[in-house]
Amino acid sequence: MNSLWGTIIEVLGVxxxxxxxxxxxxxxxxxKIISEEHVPVLNKLTYNFGLSSLVFIQISKNKFSDIFNAGLIKVIFPSYFTYILIIFCAFFFTKIKIRTRSAIIVSSFRNNMAFIGMPVLLYAFGRLASAKASVVIAILLPLNFLLTAIFFQVFSIKKAGSGTGSSGLKTAGGDSSAVSSQAAISNETGKINAGKLLKEMLLDPVVIAVAAGILVSYFNIRLPKPVINIFDILSDIAVPLALISIGASFKFFHIRSNFKYITIVSAAKLIFFPLIAFLFGKYVFKLESLDLISTCILFATPVAVATYIQAQKYDADLDFISSAIIxxxxLTMTGWLFFLKVLSPL
Structure with a gap:
């Protein structure tokens, strides 16, 4: 009993x-210490500078052999695609409004691994767990970006074809940058422009940071102390700014009207997604404890705020996505952190 209470206190402490x-x-x-118009700027600052620096420095400071595990890769892909296939089949053929349907599917697999998962792993299990998380994020971030764009684009075309929408686009406050971003991933005929989508994905700051960190780690490159200090300073702002930006992005609207499907999405993220990863990791590929914990915690993270930002490029249900994020x-993560602490204490 004392051990149980100790674990509960430890989990709550994280x-x-x-x-x-x-x-x-x-x-x-x-x-109104910061205005609503400044929240996207805060998100961009956190993502482009703080988070990118954190990912780079966490990977580069660890040996490549410590953070890269082939078994981890084997678990990620079957878990990820099995889950997405089930979610897609469950909702694609329903009679839910098209714009809400796309929001449900994307919200079900887009995880806030970077802004929530990494801080929890860092504080609960240390820098090595955070570095391992960076590798998982490196693999899934481009996939998430790509599949989100494809799903939203497919539903946008489907909606246009059904005559329920004119342009299939929606921007916040007439933001021309959203239209510009949309142009980067689709052409005038409404088909996906794979080349421009790939370019946008590869130029993502976190993807670049992960690639650079892996190169430094793999070739054991010794960075000058001033360079390390610069990235340390920038990385220190990542976690607090990320968490503050998530809170600043919250809007308690429309939760009641979308309660049924928000509950389904949250349950899928809390139970189904990490459970698939847990079963593959523990019983199929026999992952070591820290790799298993890192993967399950990341898969149990809530809907990413970036989902809302990316959804603004399309006529997706933004109210549903913001409610699902909240x-x-x-609801997510605390239960899995407790479960894994009990099952595989480190």
């Missing part, structure tokens, strides 16, 4: 500060 900082971000926006953030 997750409670994370959610408190998220709540601080929410009240900062509510009190609900899944509140």
């Amino acid at each position: 997750t409670l500060p994370v959610f408190v900082v998220i709540a601080i971000g929410y009240f900062i926006r509510r009190k 609900t899944s953030t509140i």
Whole structure:
């Protein structure tokens, strides 16, 4: 019993500060310390500089053999595609509104691994777990980006074909950059432009940071101390800014009207997605403890805020996505962190 309470206290010690900082971000926006117009800027600053620096420095400071595990790769792909296939088949042929259907499917597999998963792993299990998480993120980030664009584009074309929408596009406040981004992944005929989509994906700052970090780690390159200090300073802002930006992005609208499907999405992310990874990792590929924990925690993370940002390029249901972000953030991860702590204590 003492061990159980000790584990509960340990888990709360990791997750409670994370959610408190998220709540601080929410009240900062509510009190208009930062305006709503500044929230996207905060998200971009966190993603482009803080998160990219954190990912790079975490990978580059560890030996390549410590963070790269072929078994980890074997678990990620079957878990990821099995889950997406099930979710897609479950919702694609339903009679839910097309724009909501696309939001449900994408919200079900887009995980906030970087802004939520990495801080939890860093504080719960240390830098090595965080570095291993970076490799998982490196693999899944381009896939998430690609599949999100494809799903939204497919449903956008489907909606246009059904006559339920005119342009299939929606921008926040008439933001021309959203239209520009949309042009980067589709051509005038409504077909996916694979070349431009690939270019946009490869130029993502986190993808670049991961690739650079892997090169430094693999070739055991010794970075000059001033360079390390610069990335250390920038990486220190990643976690607090990421959590604050998530809180500042929260909007408690339309949760009640979408309660049924938000509950399904949250349950899928909390139980089904990490459970698939757990079964593949523990019983099929026999992952070591830290690799198994890192993978399951990352797969149990809530809907990524970037999903909302990317959805603005299409006529997706933004209200559903924002509600799913809030609900899944509140419900996910704590249970799996507790379960894995009990099952595989480190």
